[in-house]
Amino acid sequence: MNSRGRRPAIVLVSGEHAQHLVDEFCRYDRDYELHPATSSAEALERTRQLRDAGTQVALFVSDSELPDAHVLAAFKEWRAVVPTARRAIVTPIERFLRDAPALRAPMANGKYDAYLLLPRGPRDEEFHSAITDLLSDWGSTVPEPEAVTAKIVTPATTALTLEIRDFFDRMGMPSRTYHPDSEVGRIVRERFPPDAEYPLVWSVVRDPVEARSVADVARSIYGTPDEPSVPGVVDLVVVGAGPAGLAAAVYACSEGLSTVVLEESAIGGQAGTSSMIRNYLGFPRGISGMRLAARARNQALRFGAQFFTGWPVTRLEPGTPHVVRTEGGDVRGRAVVIACGARYRRLGVQALEARVGTGVHYGAALTAAREMEGRDVVVVGGGNSAGQAAVHLSRFARSVRVVARRAALEQTMSSYLIGEIATTPSITVHAPATVVDGGGEDALEWLTLEDGRTGERTTVDAGGLFLLLGAEPQCRWLPGSIAMDDQGFVLTGRDVPRTAWMDGLPPSDLATTVPGVFAVGDVRSGSMKRVAAASGEGASVVPLVHRWLAGLRESAGAAS
Template sequence: MANPTILSVDDDPAVSRAVARDLRRQYGDRYRIVRALSGGDALDALREIKLRGDRLALMLADYRMPHMNGIEFLEAAMDLFPLARRVLLTAYSDTEAAIDAINVVDLDHYLLKPWSPPEQHLYPVIDGLLELWHATPDPGETEIRVVGHRWSAPSFAVRDFLTRNLVPYRWLLSDEPEGQRLLAAAGLSAADVPLVVTPEGKPLVSPTERELAAQAGLSTVPASDFYDLAVVGGGPAGLGAAVYGASEGLRTILVEERATGGQAGQSSRIENYLGFPDGVSGSQLTDRARRQALKFGAEILSAQRVVALEAAGAGRVLHLGPDSSIAAHTVVLATGVSYRRLAATGLDEFAGAGVFYGSAVTEAPSCSGEDVYIVGGANSAGQAAVHFSRYARRVHVLVRQGDLARSMSSYLIDQINGIGTIEIHPWTEVSGGVGDGHLQQLTLRDSRSGAERTVAASWLFVFIGAEPHTQWLEGVVTRDERGFVVTGPDLVAGGDRPAGWRLPRDPYHLESSVPGVFAAGDVRSSSVKRVASAVGEGAMAVSLVHRYLEAQ
């Protein structure tokens, strides 16, 4: 197979030669370096590469080019090579445009010219992007096909699981010719969706998440029965604990029920995370953290639900079901929170069929040209509004309070105010919904006057509340009145140590009422609900794990 291609396009011949020279010097032995002097010439080159069946790893495009600027070129190039990494070359005065391009073409990076020395400013960026490209499977090589109905909740569940686990697949509607052919070949009808066809041609009808995980190459069975550290939950806090635990030599396993990343993994763009001035999507951040944990030797167990925690002598046992369990010296609880269900008449029956909890980025292209309604006024709702504005005719943000300033970051409010297709509806609640097989109408209520109105709506995305799923810890670990895990000083606020606490010391800062069991991130009572703080608590929990183990 031919070496993959790196393409650069710049209308300044001197700059074009300099880019190609620096790229050949570092990557010429492993990649084919191609340069073009205009966006049109570059697209012609891409079409030729596509026809030959070659691979494109990365594109670098100058922003200021006549006839077709760099953003326009990258947007057109995405149709030919959607997996290729995208870099915009800019002058300092074009920084604003480069930041805007992040949302337009899902830009991976922008580089300020000049980048001398390349060893410091160019090669580290390219190295990281090429590593990401190699880690992303090509759907043409490992393609899972999913046949389903647009408004089928089980079909959505399959697509959502694959998307959140970064598994490439092709979505086919059951009433389209190719979807019908696959159903007929499997001896099924449109009523039998979802149908999943593996790359080997094996049909799976309404598969479980564990079956999907196995087909996607995710680990579902623990390799051992005892570990130094078991992490429950694969959000930022859990991934942080897994990375630091494994990198410091602890035998570490992370158990995740659905997909690594948690709520943060569904964010279309996180722009206030330290070290990512250009912003980073939740899926990109999750993918990097997951690969980092695996690199250090952590074991990641997917599609497994922890149903009980048991303190057994010096060990802590996690029960994964009636016949499966793992034990560890220590446990970090990092199960995060989930969005609260909307208490509105008639909406429960449309979950996954027009009503979605979280960003459901799998549905964004399907919203093209239609109105989308978003409930919530915090950052997750704002990020979703910006993302859906790329597809929807209009995005309606329903806010129970008078404005967004109380719960949303100012940078996000500024972005929303600059997008003409996003409309904020203050003092507005959803009181009901109706439809035939899927959501078709919403009833909206003014939270001050109580006046109601009905709107046509097929898409509702909910981002309200934060509920920890900690019922499985009932009677084992102390929780507050809302179900969050109480830790450290809060356990001894009244002067007494937790019932059953037999150690001569007070609980460590992130330690629960069970010695050796720690909580990190959103599931912890009184925690700061931010991605950065969750990662920090995951790392801090590991330092306390070491202190606990050293004292045993």
């Protein structure tokens, strides 16, 4: 880790343009050390010196042509020393089109992060926008934060502590854990009674809280959805703030609908745990799920949406208006969009369920990834979330095993992720296979894998287990009048039973069996389980809400 106050490094490598790169990167000199090198060998030696001195390397920037090595071979050597650094290739305009064809495929397979044109003049903000994106991505996932907005005081790391830190990470709130006897710990403890129980959580935006759950922390920050907070009847209540719910909120508010969003956990849903989504439209260098969710939330807030986090919905009572009940209060809405998504299925191995939070994690658990440095880890799952988690963990862990039930990842995972996994030496794939046992003394130390073809069992070292096992809907709060399929996902449109059709016609594509209640995203039966598809459904449902509200106004006008 960095020494206190030491700046992370940017290594700039070019035999021909090293000074040009230094001149371009001088704007970063206040926050980063700049280390130029004129060859791959010199950059490798400099990287080793930085690592040995305790300086983190945030970014490698290399010319597409080096005097002593192919740039991709150079990246491989540098990455072996510092696997967490981001990597960019820059090339002058006379070589840009010539070099591009051979370098595009390796970028798609994750061998480096960005292919950029060397700036030809001052204030090339397109170039620097790409560089700051890479530095921002590195800064949000690798180092301990320099400036924190939330402080967690506890004598020992527990499952709850890790959950709280993961919540803050997903909300874009840098946090740090402190021992009660530390200087910060003593200051925070002064705000609590002497018999307060750990962990204690202090946030810059709210009063300190004695946390018993992540919901306690969320509620202390974001308030309660009670009558004083949401008076009267709103146009739309969105239940769930994953990509589908966020898109619905953005488009509804931008078109003048009063909108309240209720979220049980962190903004972003399952997508919020994704370390890097590379196939989302409009983000050629990729974007983390947390940043995508944070931008969408800010966009919705700008248009006037109200968010309440930490309040699971306990019941929906259809009517005019519909009533959405939570433990913190009720929200009444003329229309409701169900966007509560799905949770990862449980593994069901008792020995491992008991270690959740102490080496075993459901989801990508971005905070826990930093704790995996030098360990062997296992990721269970065959979907995109599992692939993204494996690639992210490979930056920290000594080795990553991907364990999937299906014989081939091609059936469930995007091609770009399969390619990235295949070209990452520290990742191996075990398929078909399952995890059947595991244990350790104080934390997870080993796992037993069972081959899906032969039944042979193998015990492997494992300091971390990340479970991304597919989706279970979160629909227990819905009334029986809303039809669901055999797995508990909400039926919409033509999938609704014919007995619920009106005048021989099915409901609209995203409408449920209760008029004025719609379903979008992963909670909907037949959904694609992709971020872009969920966002599209969230946007598509808003015209249906408008149509429903217009019908209510017409009915009210006729009655009056």
